[in-house]
Amino acid sequence: MKRRSFHYQVTIVPSIVQGDDCPRSLIKALTKVEKVGGFDVVVLARGGGSMEDLWGFNDEELVKKIFSMSIPTISAIGHQIDYTLSDYVCDMRCETPSAAAEILSQGQTQVIQNLKVAGKSLKNSFKIFKSDVLGRLQGVSPKYLRNSIQLIMKNHKHQLAGLRFFKREDLLRTKEKSRIIDECIESIARNISNNLKGKQQQILFSEKLLSSLNPKRVLGRGYTYISSNDAKVLTSLKDFDTLKRDEKFNIHFTDGKGIARK
Numbered sequence: 001m002k003r004r005s006f007h008y009q010v011t012i013v014p015s016i017v018q019g020d021d022c023p024r025s026l027i028k029a030l031t032k033v034e035k036v037g038g039f040d041v042v043v044l045a046r047g048g049g050s051m052e053d054l055w056g057f058n059d060e061e062l063v064k065k066i067f068s069m070s071i072p073t074i075s076a077i078g079h080q081i082d083y084t085l086s087d088y089v090c091d092m093r094c095e096t097p098s099a100a101a102e103i104l105s106q107g108q109t110q111v112i113q114n115l116k117v118a119g120k121s122l123k124n125s126f127k128i129f130k131s132d133v134l135g136r137l138q139g140v141s142p143k144y145l146r147n148s149i150q151l152i153m154k155n156h157k158h159q160l161a162g163l164r165f166f167k168r169e170d171l172l173r174t175k176e177k178s179r180i181i182d183e184c185i186e187s188i189a190r191n192i193s194n195n196l197k198g199k200q201q202q203i204l205f206s207e208k209l210l211s212s213l214n215p216k217r218v219l220g221r222g223y224t225y226i227s228s229n230d231a232k233v234l235t236s237l238k239d240f241d242t243l244k245r246d247e248k249f250n251i252h253f254t255d256g257k258g259i260a261r262k
Contacts, residue, residue, distance in 0.1 A: 005105040044075055054084050081091065244262070
């Protein structure tokens with residue numbers, strides 16, 4: 001209990017735990033505990049022994065007294081394999097007195113563990129906070145600001161030096177490249193314009209050729225042509241003879257068509 005807890009106050013109430021006087025002594029001790037009051041729990045404890053050694057805990061009066069106790073009771077009598085009637089009327093049975101001490105101190109052990117974890121977490125949080133504060137203080141310190149300004153000025157000096165070098169060494173070369181680019185643009189524009197003109201002339205020539213081959217232009221000079229009802233052009237007398245008697249055929253003029261019968 002001393003090792004595992006930090007708040008319990010243990011009161012030892014002596015009694016006989018073996019022999020003929022055991023039940024009467026235990027009942028007297030329990031009565032005293034109730035009379036004094038202020039206790040959270042009562043542990044009936046003794047070491048292991050034979051069945052005869054533990055027989056006093058089977059006493060009927062003792063069992064009734066334990067059952068009627070107004071304070072919670074824990075049985076910690078003997079070893080794991082030892083059972084008495086007192087074990088069955090206590091609020092809890094533990095295998096040994098040490099097991100009872102572990103159960104009673106378990107809550108405080110958990111509190112201690114939680115406090116340790118919280119302490120470590122708080123310590124780590126403080127380290128992080130301290131590092132952050134020191135970093136912020138360093139960021140606004142005069143020495144840091146001076147070094148930052150010097151670094152910015154140094155970078156600007158390098159950039160200005162590069163600009164002066166460019167103006168002095170590469171200005172003529174840049175102008176020459178610009179002139180070459182302008183000439184290339186003009187050449188491309190001329191080639192595109194010439195290609196467009198050539199394509200336009202080809203289109204005009206094709207239009208004239210198609211117009212000259214248009215059958216309607218031939219019909220405009222007084223010619224006609226004949227086609228059957230299924231739109232087949234009759235280009236010879238042989239084709240015309242294939243028409244049946246009284247079969248209709250079409251005569252095409254420049255301004256329309258007429259229907260005739262063979």
